Amino acid sequence: MxxxxxxxxxxxxxxxxxxxxxxxxxxxxxxxxxxxxxxxxxxxxxxxxxxxxxxxxxxxxxxxxxxxxxxxxxxxxxxxxxxxxxxxxxxxxxxxxxxxxxxxxSNNHFLRCVQHWLEISSHQSVTELASGILWDLGDVWLGKSRVAVLFCRRAGIAQTISAVNLAFSSFARRRSAVILTDSAISQNGPPIPGEPLCITIHDLLLPDQQCVSAIDKDLLMELLGYGRSHQSKRPPTWCSEDGGELVVNGEQYIFTGLTHKRIIRQLFEAWESGQEKLRTAAVLENAESKASALSQAFSGCKVNWKNVVGYEKGNCWLVT
Incomplete structure (x- = not known):
C-alpha cells in the first residue's frame, strides 16, 4: 500500500x-x-x-x-x-x-520527512510492507551504490522482528538494504533475510547536531562498507553484498539492473569459494531471469560485462 x-x-x-x-x-x-x-x-x-x-x-x-x-x-x-x-x-x-x-x-508526514533528510527522490512513493510496522522509503545513492531504505517502528519487540522477517522474505532488494528504526532492534527475533543494517535514526546524527535537517549519509556508507576507509582495505577482487559493485584487479564495474546484480553476486561467490564454473541455466534461474542465455540476460547493460564474465558450453564464470 x-x-x-x-x-x-x-x-x-x-x-x-x-x-x-x-x-x-x-x-x-x-x-x-x-x-x-x-x-x-x-x-x-x-x-x-x-x-x-x-x-x-x-x-x-x-x-x-x-x-x-x-x-x-x-x-x-x-x-x-x-x-x-x-x-x-x-x-x-x-x-x-x-x-x-x-x-x-502524523505517520505519512514523518516518513516523507525522513525521505527528504536522506535526499531520496520525491518521485519514489512510500510503501507499507508490514501493516503498521515496516515501510519502504525508496532507494538512496551512497557513492556509486544504490541502497534500499526502510523504516521500522517498535523495533525493540521480538514480535516486530518476526513480522519484518516475513516481509523481507519476498523483498527483492534485501541484499542491499538498511532499516532505520525508532529504537534499538530486538535481539530475540529471528534473523532478517539478507542481514540488512539495522540502526536507530538517532545513531545517524552527528554528536553536535542539535537540529535535524539531514541524516549523515557518510556514516551510513561507512557502516555499509562503502566508505573510503573500507575501500582502501579491499582486496584486488571484491563485490558488494548486492552485486551492484564489482572490482576486478582494481577496475570498478557498476551494475544497476537487479538481474545483473544477482548474476554477478553468484559468480563472485562461486569464485570466492574456489568453484571454477557454474551452470548458466542455474545462474539465470537463481537470478529470476526469463532469459535463455547469458548474453540475452545482459542485453541493454551499459557496463562492458564481458570483461569480467566468461561463458561457453552452458557454463559461466567470473573472469579475474
Missing part, C-alpha cells in the same frame, strides 16, 4: 530539534503512536511537534481533568477556544487545549 506525494513540499521544509525528534520517536514506539497530553509535560519539544505537524490532536473526548487528586469537570470556554473548570479556591480556571486529550503521530 502506497500513498501519494501531495504535501511533499511541506515535508521538505521540516527541521526538528534533537529533543523534538527524540520525543517523536518515543511516541512512534507506542502501540498506537499516541500520547495522552494530560500525563505529559507540555514542553517546547511537544509544541515543536505540533507546530511542524508531526503530531496532530485526535478528537478531544476529555470530560474532566485531575487537579490535586480530584476530578474537575471540563467545560468549553465561552470564547470557543480551550476549556475551563471551576476551582472553589480560584474560581474559573482556563485549560489550554494542548494540555488535554490525545495526540497521534
Amino acid at each position: 502506497g500513498f501519494t506525494r501531495r504535501g511533499s513540499r511541506m515535508s521538505a521544509a521540516v527541521t526538528l530539534s534533537r529533543g523534538a525528534l527524540a520525543l517523536l520517536l518515543k511516541i512512534i514506539s507506542t502501540p498506537k503512536q499516541q500520547v495522552d497530553a494530560e500525563g505529559l509535560s507540555i514542553t517546547t519539544d511537544f509544541k515543536e511537534l505540533l507546530n511542524t505537524r508531526m503530531i496532530h490532536p485526535l478528537q478531544n473526548s476529555a470530560t474532566s481533568i485531575n487537579i490535586d487528586d480530584q476530578d474537575c469537570e471540563l467545560l468549553p470556554c465561552r470564547s470557543g477556544s480551550g476549556y475551563r473548570y471551576f476551582s472553589p479556591g480560584a474560581g474559573w480556571v482556563n485549560v489550554a487545549t494542548t494540555s488535554i486529550g490525545k495526540y497521534q503521530v
Whole structure:
C-alpha cells in the first residue's frame, strides 16, 4: 500500500530539534503512536511537534481533568477556544487545549520527512510492507551504490522482528538494504533475510547536531562498507553484498539492473569459494531471469560485462 506525494513540499521544509525528534520517536514506539497530553509535560519539544505537524490532536473526548487528586469537570470556554473548570479556591480556571486529550503521530508526514533528510527522490512513493510496522522509503545513492531504505517502528519487540522477517522474505532488494528504526532492534527475533543494517535514526546524527535537517549519509556508507576507509582495505577482487559493485584487479564495474546484480553476486561467490564454473541455466534461474542465455540476460547493460564474465558450453564464470 502506497500513498501519494501531495504535501511533499511541506515535508521538505521540516527541521526538528534533537529533543523534538527524540520525543517523536518515543511516541512512534507506542502501540498506537499516541500520547495522552494530560500525563505529559507540555514542553517546547511537544509544541515543536505540533507546530511542524508531526503530531496532530485526535478528537478531544476529555470530560474532566485531575487537579490535586480530584476530578474537575471540563467545560468549553465561552470564547470557543480551550476549556475551563471551576476551582472553589480560584474560581474559573482556563485549560489550554494542548494540555488535554490525545495526540497521534502524523505517520505519512514523518516518513516523507525522513525521505527528504536522506535526499531520496520525491518521485519514489512510500510503501507499507508490514501493516503498521515496516515501510519502504525508496532507494538512496551512497557513492556509486544504490541502497534500499526502510523504516521500522517498535523495533525493540521480538514480535516486530518476526513480522519484518516475513516481509523481507519476498523483498527483492534485501541484499542491499538498511532499516532505520525508532529504537534499538530486538535481539530475540529471528534473523532478517539478507542481514540488512539495522540502526536507530538517532545513531545517524552527528554528536553536535542539535537540529535535524539531514541524516549523515557518510556514516551510513561507512557502516555499509562503502566508505573510503573500507575501500582502501579491499582486496584486488571484491563485490558488494548486492552485486551492484564489482572490482576486478582494481577496475570498478557498476551494475544497476537487479538481474545483473544477482548474476554477478553468484559468480563472485562461486569464485570466492574456489568453484571454477557454474551452470548458466542455474545462474539465470537463481537470478529470476526469463532469459535463455547469458548474453540475452545482459542485453541493454551499459557496463562492458564481458570483461569480467566468461561463458561457453552452458557454463559461466567470473573472469579475474
